[in-house]
Amino acid sequence: MAYSIKNVLDGFSVDENILNEFLIANKIAIGKNGKLSEQSYHLISDYLKNKLEASNQQNNRTKESLSFEINPGQIPAYQSSDNRVVLYQDDAIHFLKSLPDESIDLIITDPAYSGMNQKLKLGSGKIIGKYSDAGKSGAKWFEEFHDTVDNYRTFLIECLRVLKNNRHLYLMFDSYSLLTLAPVVREIFDVKNVICWDKANIGLGHYFRRRHEFILFASKGKRPLNSKNIPDVWKIKRLVSAKYPTQKPTEIFELMLMGSAESGFVVCDPFFGSGSSIIAALKSHCSFIGSDISDKAVVFSKDRVEHYLKTKKDIAQKQSLLSDDEAISKLFLK
Ligand SMILES: C[S@@+](CC[C@H](N)C(=O)[O-])C[C@H]1O[C@@H](n2cnc3c(N)ncnc32)[C@H](O)[C@@H]1O
Numbered sequence: 001m002a003y004s005i006k007n008v009l010d011g012f013s014v015d016e017n018i019l020n021e022f023l024i025a026n027k028i029a030i031g032k033n034g035k036l037s038e039q040s041y042h043l044i045s046d047y048l049k050n051k052l053e054a055s056n057q058q059n060n061r062t063k064e065s066l067s068f069e070i071n072p073g074q075i076p077a078y079q080s081s082d083n084r085v086v087l088y089q090d091d092a093i094h095f096l097k098s099l100p101d102e103s104i105d106l107i108i109t110d111p112a113y114s115g116m117n118q119k120l121k122l123g124s125g126k127i128i129g130k131y132s133d134a135g136k137s138g139a140k141w142f143e144e145f146h147d148t149v150d151n152y153r154t155f156l157i158e159c160l161r162v163l164k165n166n167r168h169l170y171l172m173f174d175s176y177s178l179l180t181l182a183p184v185v186r187e188i189f190d191v192k193n194v195i196c197w198d199k200a201n202i203g204l205g206h207y208f209r210r211r212h213e214f215i216l217f218a219s220k221g222k223r224p225l226n227s228k229n230i231p232d233v234w235k236i237k238r239l240v241s242a243k244y245p246t247q248k249p250t251e252i253f254e255l256m257l258m259g260s261a262e263s264g265f266v267v268c269d270p271f272f273g274s275g276s277s278i279i280a281a282l283k284s285h286c287s288f289i290g291s292d293i294s295d296k297a298v299v300f301s302k303d304r305v306e307h308y309l310k311t312k313k314d315i316a317q318k319q320s321l322l323s324d325d326e327a328i329s330k331l332f333l334k
Contacts, residue, residue, distance in 0.1 A: 003041035005034040008048065018332075021320060022047055025333055074098060078302040085278055085305050088291040089298045092145060092270035095291035096158035104162045104289070105265035108256045108277050110172035110248055111155075112145045113181075145271065152181050155270075156188040162268070166221035168260040172197075172248075173214045182216060189218035197252060199238040200323040215252075217259070225259045227331070235325035239317065244274030244300050249321040250314065251332070253280030258331060261286050275301030279314050 009019075023030070028040045036044070078087040088095050092111070145151075159169060169189055173181065178194075185191055195215040202209040215234075236251045253276055261267065263285040269277040272290040278301060281288040292298060300316070307315045322329050 003036045003038050005030055005036055005044075008036070008041060008044050018051070019044075019048075021322070021329070021333055025329075077298045078305075080305060080309060082309070084282065084287040084309075086289045087272065087278075087298055087301060087305075088289075089293065089295060090291040091293050092291055093151075093155050093158060095270055096155070096162055099162045099268075099289075101161055102164045103266065104268045105164055105167055105262075106257070106260050106267045106286075107159050107163060107169045107171075107269070108253050108267060108280075109170070109269045109271050110246070110273065110277075111147070111271045112246075113147045113174060113177040114145065147177055147181060149180065149184055153184050153188070156185060160188055160220055163220045166223045167219070168223060168256075169216075169218045169220065170195075170256040170260075171216045171218070172252075173216060174210075175212075175214065178214050178216075185216050185218060189220060191216055191218045193217040193232050196233045198233055198235040198323075200235055201238060203238065215256075217256075223260070226261075227258060229327070230255060230259055230331060231327050235323040235328060237321040237323050239321065242274070243316060244297070247274040247316060248276045250276045250280045250283070250317055251321055251328075253277040254283060255328070255331070257281065257284040257286065272301055273297050274316055275304045276317070278305055279308055279317075282308060 022028075022044065026043065028036070028044065030036060074088065074090070076086045077089040079085070090098075145155075163169065171185060182191070182194075193216075195217055197213045197215060199211050199213070202211045204210060234252065234255055236249050239247050239249060257267070257280055261281075261284050265284075265286040267277070267281040267284075267286045267288050269288070269290040270292075272278055272292050273294075274297065278288045278290065282305070292301070304314065304316050307313065320332075322332060
């Protein structure tokens, strides 16, 4: 029997990111033509067998507990054949208003704030298209959600209404929007943490170059975190040359789910964009319902989800974006 990485991979449908992390953590060397020692081969096979078994058990539990009976009274733009993912092309507030009270277990979202962009107008055309073309047909820059305090309050009141009691909410912010909108979140939710996403590499910025975004973690009622080992700074690399502008690493959403989801939870993102939150929800054995106003987002996410459901591979993020942070990397090895 040839002990090679190819033989291990042939036996399992495996997420390559998970495998790579395992190889690095266990200092497993791969020889010429993918050769492995007998010991390494068995170590990897056993690890993957256990992962597969755990995943099958989780999937069965998810199927049993899935009570996805939410009917917002409009036809979805996409519904997966197993009914685990339902997507609407809609305005976030309109979409949330169509959901029943207390129908959602977890909200994880990254809204399209207008504040900082309108002030800085950083989309000068090179990377994300002309800012002034936002929302026009063929424009790269996406439509924005007008984050006036009143509009944002309406959005949050809807989030509170649709969320079940004793559940969590995660809201992503750039620093500009956080300054104006965090007080509104505190009016409506019980804010527990301000998490910092450290993107490891610098990005655009007229003064200090931006390397971070914030995530407000809040609750409706009382609910502990699933783990006490998650730090409040998440060092995860940004995506370079993402096909969808503002596509976030799935690891950001995976961390939110590690903190707050149970298998079978109904996860909601009313601004799903490229679908990173959807992939994270599927990896955590949850179901997903969400909206985005853009037809591009719907088409992109639908393709990404269909591919993931068939192959367990993510076509929009082929590599792990974990950075050199031991505390965070450890969480992904479990
Ligand atoms: C920051 S992006 C989300 C990126 C996403 N988290 C990802 O990883 O790809 C914000 C999204 O909000 C969408 N959007 C803008 N205005 C909206 C609105 N009023 N309702 C719903 N979606 C909206 C945009 O089309 C964009 O896809």
